[in-house]
Amino acid sequence: MDNQEIASFWDANAPDWIEAVRAGWDVYREMVNNPAFFELLGDISGMRVLDVGCGEGYNTRKFADLGAEVVGTDVSRLMIASANDHETGEPRGIEYHQAPASDMGMLADVSFDAALSTMTLMDLGDYAESIREIARVLKPGGLFQFSVTHPCTMTRMWRWMYDDRGDKTGVVVGDYFALAPSRPGSDIDEWYFGGAPRDVRQTTRPFRIPRFFRTLSEYFNTLTEAGFSVEKLFEPHASRQAAAKHPNIADTRVIPYFLIFRCRKRVEPEETN
Numbered sequence: 001m002d003n004q005e006i007a008s009f010w011d012a013n014a015p016d017w018i019e020a021v022r023a024g025w026d027v028y029r030e031m032v033n034n035p036a037f038f039e040l041l042g043d044i045s046g047m048r049v050l051d052v053g054c055g056e057g058y059n060t061r062k063f064a065d066l067g068a069e070v071v072g073t074d075v076s077r078l079m080i081a082s083a084n085d086h087e088t089g090e091p092r093g094i095e096y097h098q099a100p101a102s103d104m105g106m107l108a109d110v111s112f113d114a115a116l117s118t119m120t121l122m123d124l125g126d127y128a129e130s131i132r133e134i135a136r137v138l139k140p141g142g143l144f145q146f147s148v149t150h151p152c153t154m155t156r157m158w159r160w161m162y163d164d165r166g167d168k169t170g171v172v173v174g175d176y177f178a179l180a181p182s183r184p185g186s187d188i189d190e191w192y193f194g195g196a197p198r199d200v201r202q203t204t205r206p207f208r209i210p211r212f213f214r215t216l217s218e219y220f221n222t223l224t225e226a227g228f229s230v231e232k233l234f235e236p237h238a239s240r241q242a243a244a245k246h247p248n249i250a251d252t253r254v255i256p257y258f259l260i261f262r263c264r265k266r267v268e269p270e271e272t273n
Helices: 003-022 027-041 058-065 077-089 127-137 198-203 216-225 240-245 247-253
Strands: 048-052 069-074 095-098 112-118 138-149 157-162 168-174 188-191 207-210 228-234 258-265
Touching (some): 003 077, 048 127, 069 077, 112 127, 127 138
């Protein structure tokens, strides 16, 4: 599946996605992913930051509110249009570009202090090319931090297991290496945000998102081959208190849904002279 086809899925998702995100229905982002991502991120004030796969700009605006000069890119024309509309209404100095992560030619070499990406890179068909592009635009020593669905637990074969009381106890996973050939239309995930009200689920179609299965070693080795050092991995999950308050995120305490990489572009010896 090429970038044009992927963009068509996201353009189709865009109207309902934008409404749901801005309504706060993405509870896994709000209660699990973002708290962990921003805690790991630290101070980015004064940095020039690239947000890869920025969507309609929800987290892009948060990065700008931390004092960064932010540029956002996304493959979806409608997502970028919405992000630009929001920037016009509430200016933060954010610059947006419609572009796939694998081809950000409008951005100069070694022009960013940090590149960030939240829950995007697992949805790209050209992961390796995208990592090389991110390395190209980052300064030596620059930060690269991104989150993805956990490759070890979010596999093509997947189902919950339950105990006698109906509580989730674990998952069955399989086809981890994704050796089975993909069939047209077969690897399309369909879902709603966890906080979407029942009437929304009954009256709107689910999001349809292409899935690309990669192993943990592919994620890691591609990074090191592109010139990155991995500083830290983090598997976010809900606190006991948050799970009690929001039961629909309690399953993140059973298995890891998400994985955050914190990386650094290596400084080559000649760059230190």
